[in-house]
Amino acid sequence: MTRHLLDLNDLGPSGIATVARLAGAASKPLAGASVAMVFEKPSARTRNSTEMAVVDLGGHPVMITDAEVGIDRRETAEDVVRTLACYHRVVAARVNDHQVLERMRSTLGAARIDVGLINLLSDRSHPCQAVADVLTLADEHGGAGALSGRTVTYVGDANNVTVSLAQAMLALGVTIRVAAPKGYQLTSEMVSAIEAFSVDGAVLAQFEDPSEAAVGADALYTDVWVSMGQEAEAEVRRRDLAAYTIDQHLVDLAAPDAIVMHCLPAHRGEEISHDVLEGPSSRVWRQAAHRRTAMRGVLRWIMGED
Numbered sequence: 001m002t003r004h005l006l007d008l009n010d011l012g013p014s015g016i017a018t019v020a021r022l023a024g025a026a027s028k029p030l031a032g033a034s035v036a037m038v039f040e041k042p043s044a045r046t047r048n049s050t051e052m053a054v055v056d057l058g059g060h061p062v063m064i065t066d067a068e069v070g071i072d073r074r075e076t077a078e079d080v081v082r083t084l085a086c087y088h089r090v091v092a093a094r095v096n097d098h099q100v101l102e103r104m105r106s107t108l109g110a111a112r113i114d115v116g117l118i119n120l121l122s123d124r125s126h127p128c129q130a131v132a133d134v135l136t137l138a139d140e141h142g143g144a145g146a147l148s149g150r151t152v153t154y155v156g157d158a159n160n161v162t163v164s165l166a167q168a169m170l171a172l173g174v175t176i177r178v179a180a181p182k183g184y185q186l187t188s189e190m191v192s193a194i195e196a197f198s199v200d201g202a203v204l205a206q207f208e209d210p211s212e213a214a215v216g217a218d219a220l221y222t223d224v225w226v227s228m229g230q231e232a233e234a235e236v237r238r239r240d241l242a243a244y245t246i247d248q249h250l251v252d253l254a255a256p257d258a259i260v261m262h263c264l265p266a267h268r269g270e271e272i273s274h275d276v277l278e279g280p281s282s283r284v285w286r287q288a289a290h291r292r293t294a295m296r297g298v299l300r301w302i303m304g305e306d
Helices: 012-022 045-056 077-084 098-110 127-141 160-171 188-195 210-214 231-240 248-253 284-302
Strands: 034-039 060-065 090-094 116-121 151-155 175-179 204-207 219-222 259-262
Touching (some): 012 127, 012 160, 034 045, 034 077, 045 116, 090 098, 116 127, 127 284, 175 210, 188 204
Parallel strands (some): 034 090, 151 175, 175 204, 219 259
């Protein structure tokens, strides 16, 4: 059966641990195959980690920019994915609109084309980042299986990264706290999608006070306040989120051995202070390195390994 990873619902709660385990396997299932990497948005970590993971697994990565395909401008999403499927075993795409990925999956399914599809980031979710987050936490606590009972606090704009992070955490028995002002919190629809992943009594809780959410947490996590495509809202967002910076005060409230995570890029002095980003609690660069490790697990799963 052809596998796709558009969001963590495609893995389900048990599948997250499976992909984390596959990240450390030794197989090379892409030998003789290629992976198309389509980017509607620019990327640093996603492009580099995906390209190198494909190479690690014996495959050949092909980078394709928005200017080359122009999804729904030069060609429809349906025509783009069917064309790429003529040459590649896997199509991985970073898109503006998650519906583009859904349309691509439907097209592949209707044509019975055995090509896997991976979401490298959409406005709805960032599943590959969430796998890297799991691996980063697993390094600290003796493996993904030892994370149950821990607590992770996310501070700032509750976005696509937050959704995937929260799903992955609950699936491993980790309680997730989200500290965000009104208007930036998870919607009821997002909460429903997240809570379906809960195991071992792990819960999702939302806070307006970041200090309250940080108390005793095993990890503090944040993301930029202004993502690509939100530049027109930058001034308003910086004002609304000004009290939601991970700084030394929040680190001091967390558990004594708490770590700090950020999916990058970082804007020092906004969502995270410079001293915390570069301080002893920071695992941000290890987290970035695990994007490559995570992609190895994702690609092995896409290729049918369990």
